[in-house]
Amino acid sequence: MNIQSCVEVRNEWDIVKARQSGRNIAKELGFGTVDQARITTAISELARNIYLYAGSGEVAIERVENGGKLGLKIEASDSGPGIKDIRKVMEDGFTTSGGLGAGLPGVKRLMDEFTIDSKENEGTIITSIKWLR
Amino acid sequence: MNIQSCVEVRNEWDIVKARQSGRNIAKELGFGTVDQARITTAISELARNIYLYAGSGEVAIERVENGGKLGLKIEASDSGPGIKDIRKVMEDGFTTSGGLGAGLPGVKRLMDEFTIDSKENEGTIITSIKWLR
Amino acid sequence: MDDRDLQYQKYKSILENYLQEQSEQTLYKGQQFSRKMIEQKISPEEAVSLHVSVLEELFPDIPQRLKNSYDFLLEMMIGYGFAYREHQSLRSRQQQLESEIEIAANMQQTLLAGDKPDVKGLDIGAISKPAQKMSGDYYHFVQDENNCMSVAIADVIGKGIPAALCMSMIKYTMDSAPEQRMQPGAVLENLNRVVEQNVDPNMFITMFYGLYDPRVHSFYYAGAGHEPGFFYDAEKDEFEELYTKGLVLGVSKKTSYQEYQRVLYGNDMVIMLSDGVTECRSSSGFIERDEIVAMIRKYIHLSAQEIVDEVYRELERLQEFELRDDFTLVILRREV
């Protein structure tokens, strides 16, 4: 079995598309309702970031396995302006204040694994995994 | 109309009694469900503080009026050890951490008005009002 | 049975109980249960999900449409879950910051606070309370071999950590020029130079510096834009303002500070303070300087230390235990 999907993000509709396929895959993999909602929210935030800050990019969702553990992996990538100061972006405290959504620290806390790679003027790749318990 | 009640607090049962009469009075005064629950919680916390830290004391609840505004006033008093450093007790941040409940800053935020008067070895009086909107 | 099952069973039993009798007792239990959930860092979306799954067991024939509404509520709560988790993380960052500030504040105390000296014939009271953990107010007593005692009170414009960093500079500078201690004007002139050179142009320091010579019962003093103190004339039973002329430290490269002198007779008092005392703001507006005088008068039969303690206590309560500025009050009284 190899469940996967890849959604191009160019507008708000695509955010919904990405959410939908993320939720479907999460359900198929056996995540409970709360985790489905969390994964969907994480995807939503990442897709929204792409839409708002990079203009376009893609969100790939796939099933992963590691030593018998099953999980869902999100990979959000764009060739936008990149993140200048990653430490700053990952800092806590002000993300939910302006109604700007969860921000990256929020997404990190929703999921189990989270890595970010970004270079100015080249783009950003964020990879995040939630393991099935 | 002069609604009021006064509950002596010596054990956990009395906390429930104080809650109950607070909720009844709040309902009679016309507070909505959420505010009823908030007022009850504030009473609960104050009564619990008496029970835990002063041993015994009383919680008086009454209807107040001020310039046409109607409100519910809680007065929690004891002759316990008193609060040594009121500024410290009113400091934020750690009250919900140990499961110690809302603490006084939490109660203050639940209500509209809040004053505290305490002297070491003499006791504490806390007065708090919620206005009907 | 694992924790989750236990929780589920517990919640179910409380909820069933409530559905049977709707007693306050059960609601109280429910609230204690939710307190425990928060303690265990269970986020609000999980709490709602727990409620919903218990509900579905207790009401097996809830219509599908109603069930769907629960899913929607859950989705709504995810946002609150964000805020909740951020709260956890903020709190731990906060705890770390607070403990750092605690350590730094202790360093500051060790560094700055001089003990109240024991001067024959002089009753001294001093209190200094930071609005936050670290103070931008400063007071310091130094006693020399002739029993002369100097007293300095300073206030950095600004509060908290930056003010505290600035304060430590004052301390190093004053320590490095012990020979000037007898001339209040010269002390301020020297400090002005250092502050002007080293401190950010929009950070200012006000200061009052005095010296009491018990051999001649005289108090010599000078001030740099600092909140005026009071002089209490015991014979006339009157308070006067302790006016000083002189620019705030750090504004201009070269400034001179005029030196003043007062002789103290029995029960006369010199009262020095920072603007945190006079600019206390209560719910009914600013406290007037007159009111401070009235408070001091009220406690005038007490010792100098008791006076400052009581005034602080009263003003603290007036401000509902939230100081808006660092608070420093020092009283010297010539004993009879």
Added chain:
Amino acid sequence: MDDRDLQYQKYKSILENYLQEQSEQTLYKGQQFSRKMIEQKISPEEAVSLHVSVLEELFPDIPQRLKNSYDFLLEMMIGYGFAYREHQSLRSRQQQLESEIEIAANMQQTLLAGDKPDVKGLDIGAISKPAQKMSGDYYHFVQDENNCMSVAIADVIGKGIPAALCMSMIKYTMDSAPEQRMQPGAVLENLNRVVEQNVDPNMFITMFYGLYDPRVHSFYYAGAGHEPGFFYDAEKDEFEELYTKGLVLGVSKKTSYQEYQRVLYGNDMVIMLSDGVTECRSSSGFIERDEIVAMIRKYIHLSAQEIVDEVYRELERLQEFELRDDFTLVILRREV
């Protein structure tokens, strides 16, 4: 219609919509709605109450028992409301603290950081990054009239605000003894005395101090318990450890520090660092000193500044952008 009614209507319409078609689109809208509620500081118990009242309108014949269950849920959410409101209040306190620390950190920068000097024949690279806003690491260059350049690197054991307060003392002390600058051993001995006297006994400072004389291409140095640097011998293409013998500052009243000397030939490098560089911890364990050397070698064809920047960049990523300690790396290279 007031805000509350509007909100009610909006929520009702989204929820109705969802009950009709259960689309992802509607859930997305729901989430954006909840985001707005959070923005408007609507607490979770109010959110649940909103949900319940809409529900009661949409399902007029919900049995009473089920209705009671909603009351119970509401009661449960009050506890989360506490946490939520505390979050609001913590955040504003946090913002204030952060902005204070920001100002203090800028003061620290102005106070501490010397510009990288322009020394003929010497290629200099320097980077220093605090783990938090304020640094307990320190580096400083001073160039004298003979073109000799001294370089100091220090690390306060401890981080954050207390370490920063301590750091400013080092700075004042070094400024007050400019005449010693040429003798690395004497500089450290003097500092040791001051630190021993003034600093809390459980606060220590490690330091490396060096002086480069371009007239004889020699580097003179001494160290006080500081993380050893490296010497790169370009001819042999080898890195050696820059060992120094000497106690940490502040431990013992009188300590002496041995002075060392190295001659730099073309492309030779002196590499100085704080333990924040070598004690980087990645998910796979501590970084070895060898790995640091390997990284420097990887970028050796670049300028000194580019080397330190790239090494920092790489180690930052290895640590997932969370520095556990202040990071300072300085490279001097004799140009050919």
